[in-house]
Amino acid sequence: MNWSSLNDRAYAPYSGKSKACVVESRSGKLFAGVRTENISYPITIPAVQAACAICLSEKEIPAKLYLEGDELDQLHFWKKEFQLEIIKTDSLPESPLEDPHKKWNADLDITARLKELLDQAVIPNSDFPVSALLFTSDGYLEGVNIEVSDWTKGLCAERVALSKAIAAGVREFTRLEIHTKKGEIxxxxxxxxxxxxxxxxxxxxxxxxxxxxxxxxxxxDLLPFNFKSSSLKK
Structure with a gap:
């Protein structure tokens, strides 16, 4: 794996600006994050937000951030939030990246796993845990909601799972399952x-x-008349 191949995993059909980074946790685990754009531009997920949220969702604390260049959206916030050591490098760390794509196990109890994941949610502000399982043809990716000091920089469980998938190079999905511990629905x-x-x-x-x-x-059916326009794609 190198920066070029990691950048190729970014989803940037609207700007054409692929971005990627790697977060190293305090325990030494490496989590990749890539830019994931949306046709509704303001809800694009920057690479550093994705990497830090993914790290946090795995019950790890971000400690170092590896990047290739100087420009990453939200870099200043996340650096300050976790006192990240910023490492600019032409090559990725030698240790392998964490693979979030779990292989399908016929014995998987989906409801039970969703309930277990609720305990991994980082929710100091809302105390409202949410978990998600994003399924592929041969496996799944997990997500929980992540909150930080700035509410606008948090990510919901569904977007954490999708961020994991995109950073792992996974683009084909079958279904999404979501669970909340509280609330009416x-x-x-x-x-x-x-x-x-x-x-x-x-x-x-x-x-x-x-x-x-x-x-x-x-x-x-959950989002009728959703925003879309092929004219926005480069």
């Missing part, structure tokens, strides 16, 4: 619905509600 927020529509427009979204019931929906 489990439901993706509006921003997540827009991001989910970007990658899973005709897929099933299964919502596991706090009362033990579940419901199944088509992504497009």
């Amino acid at each position: 489990s439901s993706p927020c509006g921003a997540c619905r827009q991001v989910i529509t970007e990658f899973l427009p005709y897929n099933d979204i299964i919502l596991h509600h706090a009362d033990g019931t579940s419901s199944e929906h088509l992504t497009l």
Whole structure:
């Protein structure tokens, strides 16, 4: 793996500006993050936000940030938030990156795993844990909601799972399952619905509600008349 191949995993069809970085946790684990754009530009996920959120979702604390150049959106915030050591380098760290794409196991109890993941949510502000499993043809990726000192820099569980997938080079998905511990129903927020529509427009979204019931929906039904325009793509 090198910077070129990691940058190639970025999803940047609108700006054409691929960005990537690697966060090293205090325990020495390496988590990649890449720019994940959205047709609704303001909810684009910068590489450093993705990498730090992914690290936090795995119960790790960001300590170092590796980058190739000088420009990364939100760099100043995340550097200050975790007192990150910034390392500019032409080559990636020698240790392997964490692979978040878990292989399918027929014994997986989806509901039980979603409930277990709720304990990994980083929610100092809301105390509202959310978990998500994003499925592929042969595996899945996990996500929990992440909150930091600036609410606008947090990421929902659905977007953490998608950030993991894009950074891992995974683009084909089958369905998304979501669970909340509290509230009347489990439901993706509006921003997540827009991001989910970007990658899973005709897929099933299964919502596991706090009362033990579940419901199944088509992504497009969750966000009718969603914003889209082919003229925005470069």
